[in-house]
Amino acid sequence: MLFYTESPLQFAFSKLWGDGESADDTKKFGFIGIPFDSTSTYKPGSRFGPRAVREASYNFERYNIILDKNLDVSLFDFGDIEVIQGNFEKTSSIIEFTVKELLDKNIIPLAVGGEHTISEGILKALDVENTTIVHFDAHMDLRDEYMGEKYSHATVMHRIFDLNPKDMIQIGIRSCSEDEISFAKENKITYFTPHEVNKNIDMVKNAIKNIEGPLYVTVDIDVLDPAYAPDVGTPSPCGLNPFQLESLIHCLKDKEVIGFDLVEVSSSEIGDITSINSAKVIYDFLAVQ
Amino acid sequence: MLFYTESPLQFAFSKLWGDGESADDTKKFGFIGIPFDSTSTYKPGSRFGPRAVREASYNFERYNIILDKNLDVSLFDFGDIEVIQGNFEKTSSIIEFTVKELLDKNIIPLAVGGEHTISEGILKALDVENTTIVHFDAHMDLRDEYMGEKYSHATVMHRIFDLNPKDMIQIGIRSCSEDEISFAKENKITYFTPHEVNKNIDMVKNAIKNIEGPLYVTVDIDVLDPAYAPDVGTPSPCGLNPFQLESLIHCLKDKEVIGFDLVEVSSSEIGDITSINSAKVIYDFLAVQ
Amino acid sequence: MLFYTESPLQFAFSKLWGDGESADDTKKFGFIGIPFDSTSTYKPGSRFGPRAVREASYNFERYNIILDKNLDVSLFDFGDIEVIQGNFEKTSSIIEFTVKELLDKNIIPLAVGGEHTISEGILKALDVENTTIVHFDAHMDLRDEYMGEKYSHATVMHRIFDLNPKDMIQIGIRSCSEDEISFAKENKITYFTPHEVNKNIDMVKNAIKNIEGPLYVTVDIDVLDPAYAPDVGTPSPCGLNPFQLESLIHCLKDKEVIGFDLVEVSSSEIGDITSINSAKVIYDFLAVQ
Amino acid sequence: MLFYTESPLQFAFSKLWGDGESADDTKKFGFIGIPFDSTSTYKPGSRFGPRAVREASYNFERYNIILDKNLDVSLFDFGDIEVIQGNFEKTSSIIEFTVKELLDKNIIPLAVGGEHTISEGILKALDVENTTIVHFDAHMDLRDEYMGEKYSHATVMHRIFDLNPKDMIQIGIRSCSEDEISFAKENKITYFTPHEVNKNIDMVKNAIKNIEGPLYVTVDIDVLDPAYAPDVGTPSPCGLNPFQLESLIHCLKDKEVIGFDLVEVSSSEIGDITSINSAKVIYDFLAVQ
Amino acid sequence: MLFYTESPLQFAFSKLWGDGESADDTKKFGFIGIPFDSTSTYKPGSRFGPRAVREASYNFERYNIILDKNLDVSLFDFGDIEVIQGNFEKTSSIIEFTVKELLDKNIIPLAVGGEHTISEGILKALDVENTTIVHFDAHMDLRDEYMGEKYSHATVMHRIFDLNPKDMIQIGIRSCSEDEISFAKENKITYFTPHEVNKNIDMVKNAIKNIEGPLYVTVDIDVLDPAYAPDVGTPSPCGLNPFQLESLIHCLKDKEVIGFDLVEVSSSEIGDITSINSAKVIYDFLAVQ
Amino acid sequence: MLFYTESPLQFAFSKLWGDGESADDTKKFGFIGIPFDSTSTYKPGSRFGPRAVREASYNFERYNIILDKNLDVSLFDFGDIEVIQGNFEKTSSIIEFTVKELLDKNIIPLAVGGEHTISEGILKALDVENTTIVHFDAHMDLRDEYMGEKYSHATVMHRIFDLNPKDMIQIGIRSCSEDEISFAKENKITYFTPHEVNKNIDMVKNAIKNIEGPLYVTVDIDVLDPAYAPDVGTPSPCGLNPFQLESLIHCLKDKEVIGFDLVEVSSSEIGDITSINSAKVIYDFLAVQ
């Protein structure tokens, strides 16, 4: 680089890997973009998510007035993963391979999709069995098949359930089939509707705070009401508001988070509300690390 | 139709009339689009409402998690009514004629506008005198004339009042002239501002629940805050949120609804927030039938 | 239907199948939408093509002033084919199956995509070996593989070439790899750049007029300059203008066209320029049938 | 006004009436906006035309490099006429009344619509019988009725023909019904398609130059190709380009123009291509006065 | 003006200066637009604010149903101030000069930006020392320098602090640097986050009601949540909602407001949510005068 | 980087500096973005140009079918230069400093703006006196002052003229003041209107081909017609088309270009027509190096 130039697009507060960092013991996060959106059934475009979230991240200050602290996490932006639009299987293998590379460097994956299916490849690279999955979404994504397909944004949580995690909590759910509800109930998957969050957010906060052992967080940004996140693959009315999501993400403080993803961000304009609120989810998560 | 093809645009959960249905005694709804918007004074475009609402309806599941029940209503999509832009009188006659055709088939009209004036033609076809009008709107629409015109989106509720309904309740009102307020008060038209809904929604719910006899529901989607419905003819800040509207619509359970319309949806993009929230109003209404 | 209602979205000038038509000997076209776009690598959204083209078709008159004749072709709109986003193989089989159903009814397929890969399924249903392929596109689409994939919008013409057609003519080409150019030259695939069309359109017209025997036409709307078709999957500057495309499509007069498709229309707004120019391609084709 | 302030929205190069101007003998033009669009059948919004054209006018320089002269015409901006959306008859009377007020002040009307119907009211105020109508449009607008209506954007030139002008020339026509063509031929209305303009623009220029006596010019901006004017009520492909329109407007030099209107500009964004090209039409016209 | 015409763009309820008004003793407000936005660092475009706010103002009624009173304030629209994009210093001098002209006429300035820096010029024209500054904003804007610059949207409140006002209250703050927080604390600047407003709005209301002596109000519209004001220079999640802002503005009743500005409105479309909510701020302010 | 990841946003075909390249003798280009747009007077937003051009560059193939050759130039992307919005002087110094750093490495600057003023800083770093300036633009930009300012997008070519270049050629000019025309004529600045390009492009090509010695190229993308580049600061109708611009850029083959810039690209959406045509200008230039 020249004296006055800078890389035009990496997540705010991040460094590029290789700027003299060694693989030491401090907690490190590795930001990766995964611009894959081939199984989207309503509005495609979550491939633009990584770019939108990086761009919007520059609207946030290192100092966090709500928490009265500075963001001091060690974060590296590794760029985007190569994806094969139309080929989930191959893309998922690449995701898994790449996340393993991060883990080899002792780096916690922090992925931005792309559609929700990308979580599957990440979780296959991790040790899921002792892990609680914390899932923010308007949808359960628990179908066993969708239009005959095993792998889809509508089945991804079923596939993750198949990996046998310790537990699964779903927050913000307001759209599902009768079969999904039955599956959730049979398998003791806890879920909270936005109506329940409105009525008693402390109950939901406690559900997160009470988690023991490692946890993985997956945020489908459609968990927010479309007023706050209109550019998503499948918008669903009556969602959470950003105050609620902020306070729930802040509950991850002192938790052992082994991975985090944010998916379904489909913004195609600079600084739109979906990308701003999406970047904030990561900003809020990093703030409590 | 061929084996794998389907009609590209009818309301989700609906059948086309003539697919073997007889005019039996079960409760049936007839979806009709009425793309008329000639008297709009600020932003035109509610002619695109029927298309937008049908398109967005595919984002909803038959299973309703909030009510824990499946949508099982008998609904037929009859397509759009022919309208004459610029000629309200003729258009209104066509609306009235068409609604009478539905009534002859023992089908309850479920209309999507178009601007608010379309309600007048529907109500002229119905037996209004014993009916309570439930009116969701940011505006009273009670002017006697608007810019010298008797028929306008701004006078429609006065025209409906002229049909001598049993009662009229207005919910979400935050914009009116002094004359409209006087008229409402003189004629014992009940109205609730969003501020009153915020303070005591149970009072408003009870106002609906206490209605006896037949009722007609007209929803001007600008009743929602523009954050939830920006693409309307005359946006007005400080509106209802979708949780409030959902719970108020759910109060129509077990009521004898003889007709329903949703108006002023001006979305021109696929899956935008106005069309999603508009489709939800109908989805919520059908769920309690 | 009721007296004054009509189906809100079928191609202008078309009838619905089953309105009393028998499978007689007159030439008939079957309009089908194929909203599949999973392999798009740049801008997704051609799934919205069928809706956009149908909507825009209402801007055209039955009388064609350029040709001084009325459009009198027999056209049926069969709605949209069910597609599986993310699964090209299955989608392609459904396309092939559906086109065979049309052929069984003695109906010529007239398909609107979706991305360019959809042509493959259509052509597998047809007798390709004696057929000349007339291909309008900014891109050769002749790669053998793209990102390791055999089936992609960037390889579709290679796959069609593998079906062993009699001949292949490409018009409007301005973007390709060195390998594609070599492949075209080795296999005697004729191609014309827009620069050649500008210099001598009669040469290109004659290339079409001189085709003998059956032909299949596939129009990737990115053949137009992005000024006329900005909403496409992979826009490419220096394309044809609509006057040129109109006159080339008119050269199909008196030709034995056994199938026609129009792909890569990604409009998501009503009446935008891409959908208007796309609908015109079909309008112009039908006018010379 | 204060020292450093100015009226935020009047046409560039114009003065406000009453700034010390007397009704003397110099040629004067009166700019009026007429934001009426109730009979639009496809895309409404030409009500925003006056605002868009005024706003865009600030992109032009007083010096005209093509003509090598400064714009020195006497132009007054009278603001917008009050219109009654949904009531053509009343609106048309107001237009006629207002234009007569201009004529009383010896001012030539220069109107910006609004939809094409607004021309009717203007021409009723003028002495049409000795006047040649020069009509730029994609459409003939010569229907006697449209959807049963006598007054509509699709019938306006028939209504103007009924006023018995000396002659009528239509330029840019590419969309009409068979009846309109017959009517034009029977009544010796000259028309030129864009294809004819492309082939021999000098023929069209001469048609204008050869006009004798007073003329009235009405420009439906959809005469331009949608690449240059996408935001119009009924876009039609294969239109004129701005070079052609500029040179045709320049043919009005030394002609006795008794009125001018520009209609169907539906821009709703600042500085979009439709408003820029629309403002240029007026700029080019004023330049040759 | 002619009988039926009106100026196309002045704030609703306002008169133009010079329509027979004398500089008498009644309270008068002078609306001025200040379209300057050169120091914006994220999204430019607040230069379009004055136009957007004026346009949107026509959606409000003279009668205010929430307050049950008619708007009867004396308001004059003086148009826009000439600004020099790229030259803050000169622009600020012009602002100061113009505001002094208003004060000479005994008129209270009511300015619409433009970016936040414009407040500085206004306040330099006023007697600040006895004045309390009421500042609505997502950001503190208290930096001493931003990117080495003394004058910037990010430093404006520091510059105003340098003018030595009696007191400063900041409402809606959720984004600042650690230095800004320290500065605010050291200098006894009161601030309230939206979280505090959510928890106890009465405390914030009292902070306003308890102000004694003259006050100046500056509203950076990004104080609202981006769901209600997406088109601003630097959007920040978790903001106020319009009910909260309305009730806080209404607290200005009976206060001695010596000036008011509204800044950072960057709407470029007609009737969008940002401009509607922005116009309402002024409408609400005028309602309590 | 990890095995499968890549930097999300650098110009296609470029490498990052420091990937093992030494400062040897081969011709090298250094891509720098300069997102400065503070003096824009109509539509701001050219700050988004560097991002838009990089993003759009991925639509082009290494193989150039028009020239029948592969792009094999040595190009490095150095990211974006730090700019100070609102402070031209400081920004210009940073630009000059940075370009000198490139020159020290024997790298030819290839800059993407930002507004046109950025050219000044670049040229101050170069040896201008023996250099011919080739200037593509709708506007002369030759004013000595604009609104009292010496440095502005409207004066930049005058400032460059002040640096005393050998010669200056302006192509595409269609908007200027009378003073600019006089200045051009007095100082033997050659200029060509688009009308002249239409009539005799060979004359213009020869003007470029005949240049001797070093030359600097500055392309204001508004040189294209707004149909091809609508998102620019000051759109001007009747511009060049991309075929014309391509063939003129190709005339730079075998010329000694010492620097190149592309300015006024204001795209804020992915893959829009302005960014595609802008990226092509650079692609075409690199193809003939």
Ligand SMILES: [Mn+2]
């Ligand atoms: Mn979801």
Ligand SMILES: [Mn+2]
């Ligand atoms: Mn999901």
Ligand SMILES: [Mn+2]
């Ligand atoms: Mn309303």
Ligand SMILES: [Mn+2]
């Ligand atoms: Mn209403």
Ligand SMILES: [Mn+2]
């Ligand atoms: Mn293509």
Ligand SMILES: [Mn+2]
């Ligand atoms: Mn293709």
Ligand SMILES: [Mn+2]
């Ligand atoms: Mn027309």
Ligand SMILES: [Mn+2]
């Ligand atoms: Mn017309």
Ligand SMILES: [Mn+2]
């Ligand atoms: Mn702020």
Ligand SMILES: [Mn+2]
């Ligand atoms: Mn501020």
Ligand SMILES: [Mn+2]
């Ligand atoms: Mn320029």
Ligand SMILES: [Mn+2]
């Ligand atoms: Mn320039």
